[in-house]
Amino acid sequence: MAKRIAYLGPAGTYTQEAALRYDASAELIPFTSPAAVAMAVGSGMADEGVVAIENSLEGSVTDTLDLLIQESRLFICHELVLPIEHCLMGKPGTEATQLQVIYSHPQALAQCRRFLERCFPKAQLVASLSTTAAVQDMKESKSMAAAIAPRRAAEIYGAQVLAKDIQDNSANVTRFVVLTHADHEPTGKDKTSLCFAFTSDVPGLLYQAIGHFAKRGINLAKIESRPTKMGLGTYIFLIDCEGHREDAPLKEALEELRAQTSMLRVFGSYPRWQG
Amino acid sequence: MAKRIAYLGPAGTYTQEAALRYDASAELIPFTSPAAVAMAVGSGMADEGVVAIENSLEGSVTDTLDLLIQESRLFICHELVLPIEHCLMGKPGTEATQLQVIYSHPQALAQCRRFLERCFPKAQLVASLSTTAAVQDMKESKSMAAAIAPRRAAEIYGAQVLAKDIQDNSANVTRFVVLTHADHEPTGKDKTSLCFAFTSDVPGLLYQAIGHFAKRGINLAKIESRPTKMGLGTYIFLIDCEGHREDAPLKEALEELRAQTSMLRVFGSYPRWQG
Numbered sequence: 001m002a003k004r005i006a007y008l009g010p011a012g013t014y015t016q017e018a019a020l021r022y023d024a025s026a027e028l029i030p031f032t033s034p035a036a037v038a039m040a041v042g043s044g045m046a047d048e049g050v051v052a053i054e055n056s057l058e059g060s061v062t063d064t065l066d067l068l069i070q071e072s073r074l075f076i077c078h079e080l081v082l083p084i085e086h087c088l089m090g091k092p093g094t095e096a097t098q099l100q101v102i103y104s105h106p107q108a109l110a111q112c113r114r115f116l117e118r119c120f121p122k123a124q125l126v127a128s129l130s131t132t133a134a135v136q137d138m139k140e141s142k143s144m145a146a147a148i149a150p151r152r153a154a155e156i157y158g159a160q161v162l163a164k165d166i167q168d169n170s171a172n173v174t175r176f177v178v179l180t181h182a183d184h185e186p187t188g189k190d191k192t193s194l195c196f197a198f199t200s201d202v203p204g205l206l207y208q209a210i211g212h213f214a215k216r217g218i219n220l221a222k223i224e225s226r227p228t229k230m231g232l233g234t235y236i237f238l239i240d241c242e243g244h245r246e247d248a249p250l251k252e253a254l255e256e257l258r259a260q261t262s263m264l265r266v267f268g269s270y271p272r273w274q275g
Numbered sequence: 276m277a278k279r280i281a282y283l284g285p286a287g288t289y290t291q292e293a294a295l296r297y298d299a300s301a302e303l304i305p306f307t308s309p310a311a312v313a314m315a316v317g318s319g320m321a322d323e324g325v326v327a328i329e330n331s332l333e334g335s336v337t338d339t340l341d342l343l344i345q346e347s348r349l350f351i352c353h354e355l356v357l358p359i360e361h362c363l364m365g366k367p368g369t370e371a372t373q374l375q376v377i378y379s380h381p382q383a384l385a386q387c388r389r390f391l392e393r394c395f396p397k398a399q400l401v402a403s404l405s406t407t408a409a410v411q412d413m414k415e416s417k418s419m420a421a422a423i424a425p426r427r428a429a430e431i432y433g434a435q436v437l438a439k440d441i442q443d444n445s446a447n448v449t450r451f452v453v454l455t456h457a458d459h460e461p462t463g464k465d466k467t468s469l470c471f472a473f474t475s476d477v478p479g480l481l482y483q484a485i486g487h488f489a490k491r492g493i494n495l496a497k498i499e500s501r502p503t504k505m506g507l508g509t510y511i512f513l514i515d516c517e518g519h520r521e522d523a524p525l526k527e528a529l530e531e532l533r534a535q536t537s538m539l540r541v542f543g544s545y546p547r548w549q550g
Contacts, residue, residue: 227333
């Protein structure tokens with residue numbers, strides 16, 4: 001039986017591209033939110049789930065971070081980094097010069113801001129719930145409309161590509177993670193993701209916490225804070241670091257960190273993306 | 276002449292409420308993005324600008340953080356923390372039981388998820404560009420529609436409030452900052468916001484950086500990372516700490532930090548919000 005992979009749909013999203021890149025032979029099942037993808041894996045409806053976690057321009061996908069913090073049954077077993085190439089697409093026969101309305105997800109509109117301001121200063125920009133929902137909104141629109149979406153969406157929904165690679169910054173890549181019930185065994189070139197919190201805000205607690213890594217020469221690839229949702233000023237810290245949680249130095253650092261924090265959750269260790 | 280304050284409009288947004296709370300006698304001028312607010316202040320079209328920077332449930336407003344990093348002429352001179360109270364509103368005479376479509380900004384829809392799932396499981400949720408755009412979308416809709424927006428928007432746009440305080444979590448507050456050409460003189464109860472970056476990613480650099488604060492007992496209220504937009508894995512770190520940049524301990528910490536980093540920018544020191 002083919003592996004079943006849940007992803008943030010509908011068909012045609014960048015997350016579907018990532019899922020295909022990860023396992024082209026899998027059965028791909030679309031869900032409408034990162035939380036639904038996680039629930040599908042948690043409940044056994046799917047074997048693994050693919051969600052976006054970070055974009056090089058926009059930063060973290062906070063829905064995914066909050067999900068990892070809350071959904072304690074899932075672990076990260078892989079990461080993938082893919083280029084994001086936005087295309088402008090319309091109904092077949094659309095004249096780019098006459099566009100009145102351009103639909104897309106607000107993040108995609110933001111990533112193409114310069115292109116849109118220069119080429120379509122008078123077009124109305126309209127928010128859609130996803131880049132593929134934008135293609136559907138475009139198809140149903142009664143105005144001369146276009147959508148910004150992945151090229152795959154044009155193939156799937158029968159749209160015509162009017163312009164490609166229209167994002168302002170060519171360093172636009174998204175990092176995806178694969179979620180399942182266990183993380184990956186050590187490969188020697190690994191990365192570990194985790195989060196922790198403190199009950200008090202004594203000065204220097206965070207300094208001590210990252211000291212456990214620094215004094216062992218473990219590089220932090222990323223540090224981020226998310227609200228605890230209990231009010232402003234209390235945070236959960238998320239760290240990506242080099243190494244596997246079973247490597248001796250990281251194992252020691254995690255033990256010290258656990259003793260010092262009120263909550264520590266390791267999201268998993270997994271092979272570092274090599275491109 | 277009244278002070279001119281730029282804010283993220285249109286009229287009826289939470290940011291307008293914050294601007295009114297900050298200075299009820301000012302002339303308020305709406306702009307369509309945090310970047311436009313900053314440009315209005317930078318160019319002299321407005322004296323000060325008010326933008327949201329952080330929500331207790333959703334975390335940082337990344338547009339505002341990126342703006343502070345890029346727009347080097349502006350400083351933070353004040354902060355305000357206001358409760359966010361979402362209302363469900365419709366055209367006068369709307370029956371809540373017959374709603375087919377509910378419009379709002381995706382963040383507001385997310386903050387009322389539980390209310391919407393329980394009370395309107397079959398209503399279609401549609402994204403709008405802001406909570407006040409949602410009220411306009413609702414008024415133009417041909418379906419039985421409602422919008423989630425601040426109570427003020429109902430007054431301004433002549434809508435009827437169907438339900439109030441519908442957010443899932445009552446600890447929903449937003450922090451706003453006031454931007455202008457200089458920060459605030461010391462008051463004894465201050466806060467300082469800053470960002471910094473490194474050119475190399477030697478393990479332990481961030482540890483050293485926050486050590487300058489920790490070893491002087493300066494509490495960090497917040498630490499955050501934002502992408503440099505040069506590719507994944509390179510970050511700008513943002514810190515909020517206690518104290519004024521002219522207080523001796525913080526002044527020393529900032530000097531040491533400047534010597535250690537490739538970029539340091541102090542967004543300003545300002546009175547800590549007392550509620």
